[in-house]
Amino acid sequence: MMQTIPTWLDIPADSDFSIHNLPFGVFSTQNTPFPRIGVAIGDYILDLHFLVSEGALDGLSFELETLQEPVLNSFMALGNEAVRELRGRLQFLLSQATTEREAIEEEGLTLQVDATMHFPFLIGDYTDFYSSLEHAQNAGKLFRDPAKALFPNWRHLPVGYHGRASSIQLSGMDFYRPYGQIIDKELSTPDNPIPKFSPTQALDFELEMATIIGKPSELGERISAKKAEEHIFGFVLFNDWSARDIQRWEYQPLGPFLGKNFFSAISPWVVTLEALQYFRVESPVQDPEVLDYLKTSGERNFDIHLSVEIKPEDAQPTVVTQTNFKHMYWNVAQQIAHHTVNGCNLNTGDLLASGTISGPELGSYGCLLEITENGKKALTLTNGDSRIFLQDYDSVVMKGWAEKNGIRVGFGNLHNKVLPAK
Amino acid sequence: MMQTIPTWLDIPADSDFSIHNLPFGVFSTQNTPFPRIGVAIGDYILDLHFLVSEGALDGLSFELETLQEPVLNSFMALGNEAVRELRGRLQFLLSQATTEREAIEEEGLTLQVDATMHFPFLIGDYTDFYSSLEHAQNAGKLFRDPAKALFPNWRHLPVGYHGRASSIQLSGMDFYRPYGQIIDKELSTPDNPIPKFSPTQALDFELEMATIIGKPSELGERISAKKAEEHIFGFVLFNDWSARDIQRWEYQPLGPFLGKNFFSAISPWVVTLEALQYFRVESPVQDPEVLDYLKTSGERNFDIHLSVEIKPEDAQPTVVTQTNFKHMYWNVAQQIAHHTVNGCNLNTGDLLASGTISGPELGSYGCLLEITENGKKALTLTNGDSRIFLQDYDSVVMKGWAEKNGIRVGFGNLHNKVLPAK
Numbered sequence: 001m002m003q004t005i006p007t008w009l010d011i012p013a014d015s016d017f018s019i020h021n022l023p024f025g026v027f028s029t030q031n032t033p034f035p036r037i038g039v040a041i042g043d044y045i046l047d048l049h050f051l052v053s054e055g056a057l058d059g060l061s062f063e064l065e066t067l068q069e070p071v072l073n074s075f076m077a078l079g080n081e082a083v084r085e086l087r088g089r090l091q092f093l094l095s096q097a098t099t100e101r102e103a104i105e106e107e108g109l110t111l112q113v114d115a116t117m118h119f120p121f122l123i124g125d126y127t128d129f130y131s132s133l134e135h136a137q138n139a140g141k142l143f144r145d146p147a148k149a150l151f152p153n154w155r156h157l158p159v160g161y162h163g164r165a166s167s168i169q170l171s172g173m174d175f176y177r178p179y180g181q182i183i184d185k186e187l188s189t190p191d192n193p194i195p196k197f198s199p200t201q202a203l204d205f206e207l208e209m210a211t212i213i214g215k216p217s218e219l220g221e222r223i224s225a226k227k228a229e230e231h232i233f234g235f236v237l238f239n240d241w242s243a244r245d246i247q248r249w250e251y252q253p254l255g256p257f258l259g260k261n262f263f264s265a266i267s268p269w270v271v272t273l274e275a276l277q278y279f280r281v282e283s284p285v286q287d288p289e290v291l292d293y294l295k296t297s298g299e300r301n302f303d304i305h306l307s308v309e310i311k312p313e314d315a316q317p318t319v320v321t322q323t324n325f326k327h328m329y330w331n332v333a334q335q336i337a338h339h340t341v342n343g344c345n346l347n348t349g350d351l352l353a354s355g356t357i358s359g360p361e362l363g364s365y366g367c368l369l370e371i372t373e374n375g376k377k378a379l380t381l382t383n384g385d386s387r388i389f390l391q392d393y394d395s396v397v398m399k400g401w402a403e404k405n406g407i408r409v410g411f412g413n414l415h416n417k418v419l420p421a422k
Numbered sequence: 423m424m425q426t427i428p429t430w431l432d433i434p435a436d437s438d439f440s441i442h443n444l445p446f447g448v449f450s451t452q453n454t455p456f457p458r459i460g461v462a463i464g465d466y467i468l469d470l471h472f473l474v475s476e477g478a479l480d481g482l483s484f485e486l487e488t489l490q491e492p493v494l495n496s497f498m499a500l501g502n503e504a505v506r507e508l509r510g511r512l513q514f515l516l517s518q519a520t521t522e523r524e525a526i527e528e529e530g531l532t533l534q535v536d537a538t539m540h541f542p543f544l545i546g547d548y549t550d551f552y553s554s555l556e557h558a559q560n561a562g563k564l565f566r567d568p569a570k571a572l573f574p575n576w577r578h579l580p581v582g583y584h585g586r587a588s589s590i591q592l593s594g595m596d597f598y599r600p601y602g603q604i605i606d607k608e609l610s611t612p613d614n615p616i617p618k619f620s621p622t623q624a625l626d627f628e629l630e631m632a633t634i635i636g637k638p639s640e641l642g643e644r645i646s647a648k649k650a651e652e653h654i655f656g657f658v659l660f661n662d663w664s665a666r667d668i669q670r671w672e673y674q675p676l677g678p679f680l681g682k683n684f685f686s687a688i689s690p691w692v693v694t695l696e697a698l699q700y701f702r703v704e705s706p707v708q709d710p711e712v713l714d715y716l717k718t719s720g721e722r723n724f725d726i727h728l729s730v731e732i733k734p735e736d737a738q739p740t741v742v743t744q745t746n747f748k749h750m751y752w753n754v755a756q757q758i759a760h761h762t763v764n765g766c767n768l769n770t771g772d773l774l775a776s777g778t779i780s781g782p783e784l785g786s787y788g789c790l791l792e793i794t795e796n797g798k799k800a801l802t803l804t805n806g807d808s809r810i811f812l813q814d815y816d817s818v819v820m821k822g823w824a825e826k827n828g829i830r831v832g833f834g835n836l837h838n839k840v841l842p843a844k
Contacts, residue, residue: 124587124588125586125587125588126584127586127679128676130676151674151675152614152615153603153615153617153671153672153674156603156616156617157603157617157672159672159675159676159679160676160679161583161584161676161677161678161679162548162583162584162585162586162677162679162683163584164547164549164584164766165546165547165587166546166547166641166766166767166768166769166772167641167765167766167767169641175641175642175765176642176765178764178765179644179763179764179765180763180764181575181578181579181713192574193574193575195575195578195579195713196713197713197714197715197763219588219589219591219597219685220597220598220844222601243764246764249575250575250579250581251675251677252573252575253573253581253673253677254550254552254581254582254583254677254678255583255584255673255675255676255677255678256583256676256677257549257581257582257583257584258760258761258763258764258766261584261764261766262764262765262766263641263765291603291617291618291619292619293619338680339680341601341602341619341680342600342601342602342665342668342680342683342684343589343597343598343600343601343684343685344586344588344589344680344683344684345588345589346588347588350588422642
C-alpha cells in the first residue's frame with residue numbers, strides 16, 4: 001500500500017490535485033501575464049518558472065531551462081526519468097520545512113481561480129483510436145447487421161485513424177454548432193441521397209482519454225509494446241465532439257472528416273504516467289490471441305473513473321455517463337506499438353486518443369449515439385428536458401479520477417458549451 | 423500573351439526554374455551551413471537571407487525578417503500580396519543591371535548541386551483529398567460493384583480525410599519497406615480472415631499535388647470558395663506512398679492509417695500560386711450541380727503536366743504515367759471551402775493533397791493499383807523487368823511542369839527509393 005505524503009499546504013480531501021498527482025499545465029495571471037509551466041496542487045498552481053528562478057530545483061540532473069519555456073514540449077521530450085526526479089523534488093518541497101517554503105508560500109503559489117490556462121503543449125499529430133469493445137459493438141449494431149457489428153479486423157489490431165490537430169482546444173472554450181452537408185430527407189430516395197447545407201441536427205460528445213507523447217521516436221523505428229510506455233508523458237480527458245449526420249454522409253470510404261474536425265477539447269492539466277502507476281489494473285483478456293508485436297503482460301490498463309454531465313443553460317447538470325478507462329480492450333502500449341510498427345514516427349506533443357469509452361452496461365455509454373440508440377430513445381434530464389442529441393447552449397462536462405486507499409489523482413473538469421450556428 | 427522576362431543569368435531553355443517561376447525552398451551549403459530561404463533560378467539558388475542582409479530588398483512593404491528565418495512559415499503567413507511584391511523585386515534584380523548585380527553574382531548564388539535542401543516549412547496538419555474522378559472510379563471498380571464505383575457522396579463534396587504529418591519527408595530520402603498486418607491467405611477463409619505480420623507485398627506510389635496554406639484562418643471562420651485562393655501560398659509534388667495490403671485489411675470503418683503513414687514525400691521547391699496564374703484553365707463541368715458554398719467560376723484548374731517514372735537500381739527509368747493536374751474534378755478552391763465550411767481552422771504550413779491524379783486514358787493512371795488493375799496486369803519496364811507492385815531498391819521519380827508560349831514553370835523532381843524491410 002502506498003504511503004500518503006503529508007503536505008504543509010491545505011488541500012481539500014476530495015481534491016483531484018493531491019500531492020500524489022502534480023499534473024502539469026501552462027498558466028498566466030493578470031500580474032504576471034506570460035504563459036509559464038505550473039503544477040496543480042489543491043486549489044493552487046505551483047509556479048515552476050518561479051521555482052527554477054529561486055534555485056529551488058537546483059541539483060536536478062536535467063536542463064532546468066525546459067521548465068521555463070511557455071509550453072511543456074522540451075520537458076516532455078526528456079522522458080520519464082526527468083518526470084520522476086522532478087516529482088520527487090516537488091513532493092519534498094511541498095511536504096518538508098525547507099528554507100524555500102516561505103518564498104513558495106509568498107510568491108510561488110497562485111489560486112487556480114485567479115489563473116488563465118493555456119494549451120499546455122505544441123500539438124503534433126492527433127490520432128484517434130477505436131479501442132473500446134463495447135463502443136465498437138454498440139456503434140456497429142446501430143449501422144450494420146448486429147451479428148456482424150465488429151469488422152473482422154477489430155480484434156486483431158487497435159483500429160485507428162488520423163484526426164485534425166488544429167481544432168483541438170482547451171476546456172472552457174465555447175464553439176459554434178457546425179454547418180455541413182447532411183442528407184435531405186425530403187429530396188432523397190434510398191437509391192439517390194441528396195444533401196442539403198444545414199447546421200448539424202445530431203451534435204454529440206465522445207468521452208475519451210488521450211495519451212500525450214513525451215519521448216519521440218525516429219522515422220523507421222518500431223517501438224515495442226514492452227517499451228511503449230517510456231514514450232508516454234501523460235494523459236488528459238478528451239472530448240471528440242462529433243456531428244453524426246455530417247459524419248454519416250461523408251465518411252465512406254475514407255473515414256471521418258468534417259463530422260469531427262470542427263472542434264475537440266482537452267482538459268488543461270496533463271496527469272503524468274508516473275502519477276497513475278498506483279492505479280494500474282490488468283487488461284481484458286484478448287481473444288483471439290494477438291500477433292507478437294501487440295502482446296503485453298502485467299497491468300497495462302488504468303482504473304480511472306469517468307463521468308459525463310449535460311448541463312443546459314441555467315439548469316443543474318445531469319450525469320448521463322459513468323464508466324471507467326479500465327474497460328479498454330486495447331491498452332495504450334498496444335496502441336503505440338501498432339502505430340509505429342510500420343516505422344511511423346511519433347513526435348513530442350502527439351496526441352493519441354482512445355476512441356469513445358463505453359462500459360458494458362446501460363449508463364456507461366460514452367456518447368449520445370449509443371445512449372439514445374441513434375435517436376430512438378430520448379434521454380430525460382433532471383430539469384425535465386429531453387435530449388436526443390445536444391441543443392444550443394448545452395454544456396458537456398467530463399470528469400476523471402483515480403482513487404485507491406485514500407489516494408486520489410484526478411483530471412479536473414473538461415467542459416465546453418455549444419453556441420448556435422452562425 | 424505573357425511577355426518573357428529577360429535575365430542576365432544563363433538559364434537553360436528547358437529549365438523548370440525560369441525567371442517566371444521563382445519557387446521557394448530552404449537550403450544550406452557546406453560553407454554556410456545554416457538553413458535559409460532561397461529561390462531556385464536555372465541551375466542556381468538565389469539566397470534571400472543574403473539579399474536581405476545586402477539591403478537588396480529594402481523598400482518592400484512587409485517585414486524582411488520573415489525572409490531570414492529557417493523556414494517559410496512567417497513569410498507564407500503574410501499572404502500573396504507579399505509574394506507578388508517580392509517576385510517583382512526579384513525579377514527586377516535578375517533582369518536589370520542594378521548596382522546589386524555584382525554582389526549577387528559573387529555571393530548570392532549557389533549551384534543547386536552544391537546545396538542541401540531542407541524541409542521548407544514547419545508542417546501543420548495534412549489532409550488528403552480524393553478529388554480525381556478517374557482515380558475514384560478506377561479504384562472503386564476494383565473493390566466494389568463497378569456500376570456503383572463511386573459512393574453517393576462523391577459528386578456532392580470533395581471527399582477528404584486526415585493524414586499523418588510527421589512522416590512527410592523531402593525528396594531524396596530513402597525509406598524502409600514497411601511491416602504491418604496483412605491477410606494470411608493460407609490461414610484465412612472468406613468468413614474468417616486471419617492476419618499475419620509481414621513486410622508489405624503491395625507497395626505503391628500515388629501521384630498527387632499538394633496545396634500549401636499561407637494565410638491562416640480562425641476556428642469558426644468559413645472560407646468562401648471565392649476567397650479560398652487567398653489562403654494558398656503554393657504547390658508541391660506529393661507522393662503518398664501506400665501499402666495496399668496493409669490498407670485493405672485495416673481501413674474499415676475509419677479509413678487509411680498504417681497503410682499510408684509510414685512515409686510520404688514532397689518536392690523541395692514550393693511553386694507559388696502567383697507563378698501558376700498564367701496556366702489556369704477551366705474546371706470540369708460538375709454534374710449534378712454542387713451546393714452554393716462549393717460553387718466557383720472562372721478558371722480554377724491548372725494545366726500542369728505530370729509524369730511518373732519507375733527506376734530499378736542500376737537501370738534506366740521507365741515512364742509509367744503521364745497525366746495532368748487539369749483533370750481534377752474538384753478544384754483547390756472547392757477543397758478549401760469544404761474543409762472550412764464547418765469552422766475548421768487552417769494554419770500556415772498545412773498541406774492539402776489532391777488525392778491520386780489519374781487522367782481518362784490508359785497510361786495516365788496515378789498509381790500501380792490502377793495501372794496493374796490491382797495486380798492482374800503486370801507492367802513491363804524498359805529493362806525487361808515486370809512489376810505488379812514496387813520492389814526493393816526501386817526509385818519512383820515524379821515530375822511536374824506547366825508550359826505555354828515558351829514560358830515554363832516546373833517543380834523539379836520528387837524522388838525516393840525503397841529500401842528492404844528491416
